[in-house]
Structures are given as structure tokens and as C-alpha cells.
Amino acid sequence: MSGLPGLAGTDHIGFTVPDMEEATRFFVDVIGCDLVFSIGPFQSDDDWMQVQLGVDPRAILRCLRMFRCKNGSNFELFEFELDGASKVPPKNSDVGGNHLGFYVEDIDAAVAYLKSHGLTVQGEVVTMQEGPSKRLSWVYFLSPWGMQLELVSYQTGLQVLDEKPGALWSPRE
Template sequence: MAPLAKRTLAALLLTATTQAAVAELPGMQGPQHFGFTVPDRQAAVDFFVEVIGCEAFFTIGPFGPFEDDWMEVNLNVHPEATIPAAHLVRCGDGTNLEIFEYTAPDQRTEQPRNSDIGGHHIAFYVDDMDQAVGYLKEQGVKVLGEPHTFAEGPMEGLTWVYFMAPWGMQLELVSVPFGSMSYEEENPGRLWDPRH
């Protein structure tokens, strides 16, 4: 099979697979929020608002303590767990963040690393990587290493660097200074992008 035919077939299969996956959950339109737990909810909201530039919307809670197993049944946490509050914030043209603070008799307090099961990070798109990194450093934020740019593969053209929230959560900056990643040349589908 010719290389062009192979690429076309691969693109068609990817498109069919993507469409089939979307069809599995009726009415699914995309992520509405990303939730995570922090040790100090107000300090986390302050960081996202005052340093990152997110907008705080509202607070919910408290929830618990309950006399039954409601927390375990509905949230898969210890029955005696409580949620003093959760805050909803929005960061630019992206999904919402739901920032929780919990108490629980069996609570683990160490942050997962990316290599741990349950490890995670949130990436923020920026227009100018050097300017954004300089700003974070001026704010006393720990930036891990220097920005790197993919020079090959489907993410060719994307520049990235990780940084740390004050409570130890790993975050990331990404930028596509030349306007596109190489996967866009062969794939008719597009990853979500806050620029579009």
C-alpha cells in the first residue's frame, strides 16, 4: 500500500474510532470541570486567581458529616469524610476547576507524582512561553527545568514546561508558537485548543 493511502486509511480509522467513542455516551459534549483536592482551599483559589489569572465564581458546601454511609456510597470516600467547601473557578477559555478541601480519618496528604497511579497535572496554554515562564519566576513559582519543544512526532511544534503550585501540585505551560502541531497535517480531527 502506498504511503499516502496508508495515511489516509489511518486517518479514516482514527476518525471512525473517535466518532464511535463519542457515540458511546449519549449527549456527551466535552469536559465540564476538572476536580481536585488541596490542603488549603482558599490558598489554592488565591493562587489560581492572583497568580494564574483565573476567575473565582462561587463556593459550595459544607457537606457532612453524615450519620450514614452517604459519602462512601456517593463519593467513594470514608463514611466520616467531610467537605468543608469546594470552589469553582474558570481559567481563560478552558474548562472549570472544582477545588475541594476534604477531611477524612484515612486521608493521605502526599501529592501523587506524575509517575504514580492517579498522578495528574493541568496544562495552561500561553501565547509567549518565555514571557510566561519569566512571570512565574518573578512570582516565586518553582519552574521545573527549561521549556522544551517537540522536534518530531505528532506533537512537533509544541513547547512545554512544568511548574509547581505552592502546595506541591504539578502544573504545565504549553504553547504552539508556530500555530500548529505536525499531527494536524495528517489527521482530519483536532485536539481541543483554547485558541479556537
């Protein structure tokens, strides 16, 4: 057997945000996630932050919060304080670029909801017509601070799952 011994699955993903209170309001009040816990602040006078977290040793972890969104992976948000740190989220084309995708049953209703909250929806909903992602509808949108997010929907399933049942985890299950 190959792979990480004892691997059970994905536990969480983490993102750094510029303003924890704004991010919490967005994910709880607009998206509908639950705030599970909050810790911090934390700082270290030695190189602990660099060794353990891979950040500048002078960084202050102002707050860490863990969230849960319905039937999906947990995610944590970090807010750091560090003079000179980039305040611009990476693009998907940048190394380290990322996005968080949310499955919705009615993507058109979800897009209208996001727009009613003044959020930027990037382009139009695209429905894949061929290949392994056939029947997948998707569209990107931005958080108030510019984090890339995605809505996805595949009410009639994905082509790849017709060929390989259970190959991908789905929040619908």
C-alpha cells in the same frame, strides 16, 4: 454509534487541595482564573460520602469551589477534612497522578512570571522536534502546595493538526 449517549464534551475536572484559601489566591491572583462559585461545608452521618464521592465516609467536605480560566474547561477544587488522609500530591508516575495544563502565547514570559512569584519551574522549556507533538513547547511547574501544573504553547500549531485538522481542542480557537 458507540460511546456515551448524549456526550457533548468535557465539563470540568476536579482536584483536592490541602488549603482552599491558599489555592484560591494562587489560581485567582497568580494564574488569573475566575472563581465562579463556592459551596460547603458538607458531611454525612451515613455512607453518603463514600457512595457518592468515593471518599472515606467520615470525610468532611469543607469547601468546593468552581473556577474558570479564560477559554478552557472549568475545574473544581475540593478541600476535605479527614484524619490520616494523605497530604502529599501524587506524582505523575503514581496511579491517579495528574496535572493541569495552561496554554500560553509566550511561554518564556510565562516562565519568567512564575519564577518572579517564587514558584518552582521544573527544568527548562522543551520544544518537541518531531512526531505528532512537533512544535509543542512545554514545561512543568509546581503550585505552592506541590500540585503539578504545566505550561504549553504551540503558536505555529501542532504536527498532528496538520495531518488531522480539528482532532484536538485548543483554547486558541
